[in-house]
Amino acid sequence: MAAAVESFAARGYHATTTRDIATAAGMSPAALYVHFPAKSAVLFAISRSGHERTLRLVQTTMAEHADPVDATRTLVERFVAWHARRHVVARVVQHELDALTPDDHKVVLELRRTTEGLVRDLVTRGVAAGAFTVPDVRTAARAVLSLGIDVARWYSPSSRPSPEVLGKQYGELVLNMLGYTS
Amino acid sequence: MAAAVESFAARGYHATTTRDIATAAGMSPAALYVHFPAKSAVLFAISRSGHERTLRLVQTTMAEHADPVDATRTLVERFVAWHARRHVVARVVQHELDALTPDDHKVVLELRRTTEGLVRDLVTRGVAAGAFTVPDVRTAARAVLSLGIDVARWYSPSSRPSPEVLGKQYGELVLNMLGYTS
Numbered sequence: 001m002a003a004a005v006e007s008f009a010a011r012g013y014h015a016t017t018t019r020d021i022a023t024a025a026g027m028s029p030a031a032l033y034v035h036f037p038a039k040s041a042v043l044f045a046i047s048r049s050g051h052e053r054t055l056r057l058v059q060t061t062m063a064e065h066a067d068p069v070d071a072t073r074t075l076v077e078r079f080v081a082w083h084a085r086r087h088v089v090a091r092v093v094q095h096e097l098d099a100l101t102p103d104d105h106k107v108v109l110e111l112r113r114t115t116e117g118l119v120r121d122l123v124t125r126g127v128a129a130g131a132f133t134v135p136d137v138r139t140a141a142r143a144v145l146s147l148g149i150d151v152a153r154w155y156s157p158s159s160r161p162s163p164e165v166l167g168k169q170y171g172e173l174v175l176n177m178l179g180y181t182s
Numbered sequence: 183m184a185a186a187v188e189s190f191a192a193r194g195y196h197a198t199t200t201r202d203i204a205t206a207a208g209m210s211p212a213a214l215y216v217h218f219p220a221k222s223a224v225l226f227a228i229s230r231s232g233h234e235r236t237l238r239l240v241q242t243t244m245a246e247h248a249d250p251v252d253a254t255r256t257l258v259e260r261f262v263a264w265h266a267r268r269h270v271v272a273r274v275v276q277h278e279l280d281a282l283t284p285d286d287h288k289v290v291l292e293l294r295r296t297t298e299g300l301v302r303d304l305v306t307r308g309v310a311a312g313a314f315t316v317p318d319v320r321t322a323a324r325a326v327l328s329l330g331i332d333v334a335r336w337y338s339p340s341s342r343p344s345p346e347v348l349g350k351q352y353g354e355l356v357l358n359m360l361g362y363t364s
Contacts, residue, residue, distance in 0.1 A: 015196030177359035
């Protein structure tokens with residue numbers, strides 16, 4: 001999977017062959033075939049794993065923090081740091097969605113919907129508690145996730161600040177964006 | 183160029199041939215060659231035009247609004263609406279940067295740096311005027327642009343709200359994010 005991520009990131013999904021992936025992984029195409037019967041199966045495994053990771057991050061953070069403000073801050077810090085640190089895999093996960101087979105796409109879409117629903121619930125709870133004021137909950141929740149996901153597009157190993165510091169700064173920016181005043 | 187945008191968006195830059203572009207444009211490969219000597223020249227023309235469009239949008243808006251709050255709100259409204267309306271071309275422009283030749287990449291990078299610098303100046307002016315409070319000007323300016331650019335990734339023709347309404351909502355969210363309280 002790591003070899004596939006590198007290959008997809010370097011030349012795009014469509015221009016990558018299973019032979020490229022096998023070579024990058026140091027195995028024969030036949031050996032790769034044992035694990036993944038098609039190129040799209042590798043992409044699906046990468047995409048599902050990335051989306052499950054994100055969903056778990058949101059679930060864990062919300063379970064740890066009952067307060068919507070604490071939960072939002074921590075969620076953004078972790079979500080942003082992850083997208084900065086793992087920007088190569090995150091780019092593949094985000095930008096090659098259209099290349100998934102219809103069935104695989106459905107599975108990934110369901111994971112995204114669940115994650116988005118949880119973040120929407122969090123913003124709704126913050127608004128209900130009087131901590132947040134937003135023009136529209138759906139758009140605000142989308143903006144929170146969008147900010148974090150797009151870090152993977154522009155972040156590079158030479159970027160400053162570090163993933164952790166960027167996460168802290170974004171945590172503060174997002175709380176402001178949601179109309180929170182400490 | 184429009185035919186190339188469609189082809190790149192549908193199958194990725196690397197998997198698209200000049201013949202695909204010529205066919206989509208209803209011309210012969212030889213006729214296409216008169217305008218663009220290589221596939222990368224088409225990508226460069228698309229990328230440069232998109233980045234120049236964005237730079238002009240920022241310059242025009244800043245020239246029209248002396249007040250940093252008004253300028254920021256209008257800039258975000260226009261920037262977001264454009265990325266929603268023109269999400270197909272914006273996706274190609276954003277996601278195929280690595281496919282540009284080194285010389286072409288330099289030209290596009292310079293346009294991006296100029297745009298980013300103008301937005302950074304705008305945030306700096308807002309902070310100096312006491313209208314904005316941000317943890318870090320560089321990160322805040324990056325977040326403003328990032329939010330707008332990422333609209334192109336998730337927006338689809340079936341998305342709600344409309345590009346214009348989304349622009350208004352994002353304008354409000356960004357002013358909040360920059361610590362502005364009306």
